[in-house]
Amino acid sequence: MGEFELIRRYFAAAACAQAGAGVALGIGDDCALLELPAGEQLAVSTDTLVAGVHFPAAADPFLLAQRALGVSVSDLAAMGASPIGFTLALTLPGAEAAWLQAFAGGLDRMAQDCAVRLIGGDTSRGPLSLTLTVFGRVPHGLALTRAGARVGDLLCVGGELGDGAGALALVLGQRQAPAEIAEPLLARYWSPRPQLGLGVALRGKATAALDISDGLLADCGHIAAASGVALLIEQARLPLSPALLALLGASGARNCALSGGDDYLLAFTLPAEHLAGLQAQGWPVHVVGRVEAGAGVQLLDQQGQGITPQARGYQHFGSDGD
Amino acid sequence: MGEFELIRRYFAAAACAQAGAGVALGIGDDCALLELPAGEQLAVSTDTLVAGVHFPAAADPFLLAQRALGVSVSDLAAMGASPIGFTLALTLPGAEAAWLQAFAGGLDRMAQDCAVRLIGGDTSRGPLSLTLTVFGRVPHGLALTRAGARVGDLLCVGGELGDGAGALALVLGQRQAPAEIAEPLLARYWSPRPQLGLGVALRGKATAALDISDGLLADCGHIAAASGVALLIEQARLPLSPALLALLGASGARNCALSGGDDYLLAFTLPAEHLAGLQAQGWPVHVVGRVEAGAGVQLLDQQGQGITPQARGYQHFGSDGD
Incomplete structure (x- = not known):
């Protein structure tokens, strides 16, 4: 043998x-x-x-x-x-x-x-x-694809964003942090928790969904393109973890959430009538924006004005990765 | 992009x-x-x-x-x-x-x-x-596994064996041959024809089946082990192509058929009552042996005496392959 x-x-x-x-x-x-x-x-x-x-x-x-x-x-x-x-x-x-x-x-x-x-x-x-x-x-008929987002839907995510991307510098040994900051971030990187329960709960409710692997902006672009709509993201509503904020500050944490990758949390579009019910059942549903007519993804500040993201797109681990 | x-x-x-x-x-x-x-x-x-x-x-x-x-x-x-x-x-x-x-x-x-x-x-x-x-x-229930061979079944193969293994030296440029010999062998190597029709025809008839990838002896060993039986192979009944015989002679061709690999033809055990019907429908069913009580694979000469194969086991392409 x-x-x-x-x-x-x-x-x-x-x-x-x-x-x-x-x-x-x-x-x-x-x-x-x-x-x-x-x-x-x-x-x-x-x-x-x-x-x-x-x-x-x-x-x-x-x-x-x-x-x-x-x-x-x-x-x-x-x-x-x-x-x-x-x-x-x-x-x-x-x-x-x-x-x-x-x-x-x-x-x-x-x-x-x-x-x-x-x-x-x-x-x-x-x-x-x-x-x-x-x-x-x-x-049959209940699979969540990227193609069903409708104007008026809420744009939601399943948890705090950016931790995986924030952990990358720690994984590569390019940055050090105290254990109380490093450990939760490294856990998010090395032990992603697929949101299987949330995915099942969204059947028949969410109109489009995907898991965030390349950063919220890039992945929302996939939903916008497949659904033929525009997605608006309100920057102030991005859920960010205490550990990520402690490691990178507000601006760095936002960049990880928007343009980092490796989140493996769900992003989905949801008719507003389903929001309270899902939250009452304890599912982590964070509203970060909404669906409008148009195309592409737009980031908004607290006054509802468009912002150009500082960084966009993400390469996993190595610069040649894909 | x-x-x-x-x-x-x-x-x-x-x-x-x-x-x-x-x-x-x-x-x-x-x-x-x-x-x-x-x-x-x-x-x-x-x-x-x-x-x-x-x-x-x-x-x-x-x-x-x-x-x-x-x-x-x-x-x-x-x-x-x-x-x-x-x-x-x-x-x-x-x-x-x-x-x-x-x-x-x-x-x-x-x-x-x-x-x-x-x-x-x-x-x-x-x-x-x-x-x-x-x-x-x-x-449901008609998949052909390796586990159902029964004592008394015939051991059959779906075509001429050894061409893929015989072609390997040509593929690697270690050997040359005239086109009328090289072309059919190289075609068998580069363009395997999965026996999908034969597989469907064997549903409910063959008691065990697999596709030959590591040579008839080794693959019959898988059926014998999974089914808890012995398989006897009659060396004189091995179907060998004219091209392979021309390239390697009878002994070399037999070695390819028994211990070569890359055939991707079916080997299967078949209750004798199904043989004539399948052959009448035009399926390539070649009897090469039979199932007996016991364990392992035994190669027999024309007198029914056991033979020790010259070579056994096969490494695809590179010596480290698996």
Whole structure:
């Protein structure tokens, strides 16, 4: 048995230990088999992370696996889908037991948090990279796409923005901070919490949704384009965490929220009549703007005047990343 | 717009041009959405190909794309599944228009041949590699797994074996051959034909199946292990192509068939009563052995005596491949 066969067995053991709603056949055959209840659709998303581009090659393997799976599952949350399973294509230079054990541990931790099961994959020798494909289910016609925002809807986000981007300088060792500031930011970076519950709660209510990966301005641009509307963002309403404000000050924190990335929180458009009900149920729904007729994204100051953002667009980790 | 955004648009255009049975939402949102008819299961398989490990970095991009998709779809054939779609995670050092155009062309050619649609993906900068995840559908309970072979079944294959392995020396430029020998072998290597029709025809008939990727002996070992039986292979019954026999002689051709790889033809166990019907319908069903009680795989000569194969196990392309 080759070392890569051993790796496969390692992950197979982790996968079998988990519950399998919707999974008729897991790892070990030519294909996995998934079941879908009548009247539901399958949501599918694929993400690749490359060492040196999307993460430092020396990243802690537990944290890397946890983050990679969390980021991928966040795409299911953005569609209002309930997770079923995922495949992992792992390419790595060699089989180091300690690295693999930590990686499998991080994967298992996030898989349990998200109730998602490893159903298949492939292991190859080569430069370190990961491709995850995630599967979820959503009732027919209730998936949250980017295309339904309507004039008059509120623009909302699912939590405090910018922490992931603010953490990047800490991740890269370019900046230091006391533990009470660094720890919550690093936790947001390495352990994203896909807003699966919020996504399900928004079914039939939100008119458009996505998860914020490239910064609020850029991602709102996707909703505006797909829906054929303009999105207005009121800068003063951006929810910012105490840790981010302490690290970067108000202006720096706002820049992270608007033009940073790696939030993996939902942004969505919501008819106003649904706001109070969702908030009363305890869902984190923060109004940050509104939908108007037109095109593109406009940032507004407290007087409702347009502002040109200081920075726009975001490159994950490395400058060449995409 | 970055160059990688341009790449995504290139593939998006190719995907939209194709028919979309089973695809409710394709490329461009957080997830694709698939539909599954009532009473069917979704079959999923993921494969990674890494430059320098699974294929030469200088491989023709049209042929590379065609082969990568064909190899992946072959896993659907092995389950008796009908293809729906696939995702492509493409990592490449840069965006060269000629390379991308040829790659997209090869992908589109094989996608049309297999009636499978590009439904999503991810494009990253990094060392050249591809991860494809393929999706198919199969009626509940009719998927062909590796686990159902029964004592008394015939062991069958879907065509002439060893051509892909025989072609490898030609692919690598280690060997030359006249066109009438080289061309059919190279076609088998670069343009695998997933046996989707045969897979569907075997539903409810074959008791176990897989596609041969690592050589008949190794892959039959998977069926034997999963089914808890022994498989006997009669060496004299191996179907071998004229081109492979001309290139390598009888002994070399047999070695490729038994211990080579890259065939991507089906191997399956079949109750004898189904043989004549399938052959009468024109399906390529070649009996190469039988299922007995016991464990493992045994190779037999024409007198029914056990033979020790000359070579066993196979490394794709590079010696470190897996």
